[in-house]
Amino acid sequence: MARIGDNPIPFGDEVTVSxxxxxVVTIEGPKGTLTEQIDPEMTLDIADDHVVVRRPTNQKRHRSLHGLSRSLIVNMVEGVTEGYKKELKIIGVGYRAQMSDETLEIALGYSHPIYFLPPSDVAVSVDSDRGQDDIIIVEGIDKELVGQVAAKIRSLRPPEPYKGKGVRYVDEHVPLKAGKTAAR
Structure with missing residues (x-):
């Protein structure tokens, strides 16, 4: 059985943990600062170059919170040092994306363009090469927020299963179904 919570969380010299x-854990690094409320029953031991999360008992709730707390802190350390990035690909004839000021303007086959204003902690950009599908890049230091913004953009037009048109993650595989004519 894996004991993720027992592993120490290493961090470099450029990161400070308090x-x-x-x-409330505050982690500062070269890319920014993140704070997270960890369950009060968990105890955190901070050494020179690592953090250890400890649980009070072996109850199921404490075991669950133990691994969760460690994973949250690891994600915060990685976020303030390297950051997170999600890429979405827009596939479809006439489907386009472009940035206008801070707003993402997307044409996804609806009768109107969609204007998406990302949160201030997340940077959104568009990489569009002529003749290629547009790629929306979502970057930030908070893993949860980057994932939420990417999922929200994807939900505007999820990939459909017959032609694969829509917004999908770059590394996402969409299995295509056979149409009505294939059943004959």
Missing amino acids: VDDHN
Whole structure:
């Protein structure tokens, strides 16, 4: 059985980790600062170059929170040092994306363009080469927020199963179904 929570969380010299009395973890790094409320039953031991999360008992709830707390802190450390990036591909005739100021303007086959204003903590850009599908790049230091923004953009026109048109992640595979004529 894996014990993810038992593993220490290493961090480099450029990262500072602090915990207050209410188990609010603050991690500062070269890309920014993240804070997260960790369950008060978990204890955090901070050493020179690593953090260890400890649980009070072996109850199921504590075991679950143990691994979760460690994973949240690891994601925060990775976010402030390297950052997170999701890429979405727009596939379809007439489907386009472009940035106008801070707003993402997307044409997805509806009667109107869709204007998407990303949160201030997330950077959205469009890579469009002539003759190629547009790629929307979502970047930020908060893994959860980057994933939410990417999922929200994808939900505007999810890939359909017959032609594969729509918005999908770059590494996503959409299995295509056979149409009505294939059944004959």
